[in-house]
Amino acid sequence: MAIFGSFDEIPPAEALTATGAANGVFSFRRPPHLHELFLRGGLVVGWKEDGQLVEDIMQLHAHFAELVSVRDGTFQFRRAPAEQVSGPFEVPLRHILASGLAHQEEMSQSELPGPLTVFERIEHRDAWLGEELQVFWERAETRLRHGASAASLVEVTGASVGKAQQYLQRLRLVGMVRVRRLAPGTPARPRPPEARASWEATPHPEGDSISRADLTGIRPVVPSKPLVRRLMDGLARWFR
Amino acid sequence: MDFAPLKVVVSGPVGAGKSTYIRTLSTTTVVETDEMATECIGKDLTTVALDFGTLHIDGFEVLLFGTPGQERFDFMWSVLCEGAAGLLLLVAAHRPGSFLKARHILEFITSQVPIPFLLAVTHTDQERVWELEEIADFFGLPVTDLLAVDARDRSACARMLHRLLERCLPTGRDEQSRVTA
Numbered sequence: 001m002a003i004f005g006s007f008d009e010i011p012p013a014e015a016l017t018a019t020g021a022a023n024g025v026f027s028f029r030r031p032p033h034l035h036e037l038f039l040r041g042g043l044v045v046g047w048k049e050d051g052q053l054v055e056d057i058m059q060l061h062a063h064f065a066e067l068v069s070v071r072d073g074t075f076q077f078r079r080a081p082a083e084q085v086s087g088p089f090e091v092p093l094r095h096i097l098a099s100g101l102a103h104q105e106e107m108s109q110s111e112l113p114g115p116l117t118v119f120e121r122i123e124h125r126d127a128w129l130g131e132e133l134q135v136f137w138e139r140a141e142t143r144l145r146h147g148a149s150a151a152s153l154v155e156v157t158g159a160s161v162g163k164a165q166q167y168l169q170r171l172r173l174v175g176m177v178r179v180r181r182l183a184p185g186t187p188a189r190p191r192p193p194e195a196r197a198s199w200e201a202t203p204h205p206e207g208d209s210i211s212r213a214d215l216t217g218i219r220p221v222v223p224s225k226p227l228v229r230r231l232m233d234g235l236a237r238w239f240r
Numbered sequence: 241m242d243f244a245p246l247k248v249v250v251s252g253p254v255g256a257g258k259s260t261y262i263r264t265l266s267t268t269t270v271v272e273t274d275e276m277a278t279e280c281i282g283k284d285l286t287t288v289a290l291d292f293g294t295l296h297i298d299g300f301e302v303l304l305f306g307t308p309g310q311e312r313f314d315f316m317w318s319v320l321c322e323g324a325a326g327l328l329l330l331v332a333a334h335r336p337g338s339f340l341k342a343r344h345i346l347e348f349i350t351s352q353v354p355i356p357f358l359l360a361v362t363h364t365d366q367e368r369v370w371e372l373e374e375i376a377d378f379f380g381l382p383v384t385d386l387l388a389v390d391a392r393d394r395s396a397c398a399r400m401l402h403r404l405l406e407r408c409l410p411t412g413r414d415e416q417s418r419v420t421a
């Protein structure tokens with residue numbers, strides 16, 4: 001149906017990037033005001049505030065700089081045919097977000113990827129990052145080619161883990177990095193010591209079947225093909 | 241042939257349908273750990289420890305483990321996923337407020353543990369929902385990594401598990417290289 005939500009749960013930059021390159025109107029309400037952003041193929045073409053069109057590009061930038069730090073209000077995105085989405089501008093959304101994010105206040109922990117989540121750089125991407133993020137990027141870039149987490153970037157960048165999480169999140173929002181997932185069949189990453197403690201602190205029902213599952217063993221399981229096939233055949237009877 | 245039981249992890253935010261999914265598929269009594277919620281989460285009962293159910297198919301066993309939904313970010317998930325054949329991450333299409341947390345869970349797990357996964361989208365029957373394509377974009381996943389499922393519907397749940405198991409099989413190319421090796 002549509003993208004919708006509230007900014008305290010999905011921050012503006014996340015909500016906007018979720019529209020991808022779709023054509024339509026992204027509107028958000030912060031009482032008493034209603035704002036409408038006109039988006040076409042990844043470009044911002046217009047902004048209306050209570051029906052009034054913004055005509056000055058500097059004002060558009062100022063609106064974005066303010067918007068990225070907003071954490072109240074609700075939004076929705078309504079798709080529309082490209083020819084119905086018009087306005088005086090043609091600014092790439094990623095670029096204008098990047099300049100807004102450069103002035104953003106710190107994001108809360110709940111908005112950030114975990115300190116061990118691994119990111120990698122996306123080849124052939126460029127964005128204006130602002131001075132502070134650019135410095136981090138230059139120090140982290142080589143590591144990010146092969147995948148690096150906030151925790152693993154502390155040493156090369158001199159940033160704290162918390163700061164590195166902030167920077168990686170901003171780089172992700174402007175499209176410079178993405179999560180690097182491990183392909184099935186490859187080895188797992190070594191587990192941090194916190195993991196075991198956290199596991200043991202989690203209450204779980206004791207029982208035969210649980211111990212049989214060998215929950216805490218580092219045992220990469222590649223299930224046997226005949227077993228998977230038989231289970232699949234069995235399951236198929238349930239829905240065919 | 242004697243096979244060890246297969247372990248599948250069912251994770252996701254509060255109210256996504258994890259306990260329901262496990263209950264719907266289990267052929268034995270489910271270990272219930274639901275309690276009255278201590279904070280307002282939009283429903284009365286919430287899972288406070290691990291959910292656990294077993295599915296028997298033709299004499300083989302699948303163990304279903306559900307994570308508690310209320311924790312924000314925890315190493316526990318990656319431990320639980322070790323030794324698992326696959327991961328189902330459930331999100332409710334009508335509750336976008338939980339997407340960010342679900343994405344954090346998925347990103348953390350999949351960058352630590354090489355596990356096949358599917359994003360199971362529940363509550364698509366509700367009135368106001370995000371479309372599958374939109375959820376895929378938000379999670380940065382191809383739409384083929386997503387499947388709509390009603391956790392109360394046994395055949396839909398079985399289809400979901402079937403799709404996940406499909407991903408546990410070696411890919412065509414791997415099989416090819418094994419044959420030629």
Ligand SMILES: Nc1nc2c(ncn2[C@@H]2O[C@H](COP(=O)(O)OP(=O)(O)OP(=O)(O)O)[C@@H](O)[C@H]2O)c(=O)[nH]1
Nearest residue numbers: 254255256257258259260286287309362363390391
């Ligand atoms: N309408 C609808 N209801 C569903 C669907 N899937 C699950 N439910 C219902 O959603 C409610 C919440 O499901 P639970 O299984 O308790 O969710 P949970 O993920 O275990 O929640 P926590 O343990 O609190 O984290 C239950 O009343 C289910 O019957 C669906 O696709 N559509």
Ligand SMILES: [Mg+2]
Nearest residue numbers: 258259286287
């Ligand atoms: Mg539950």
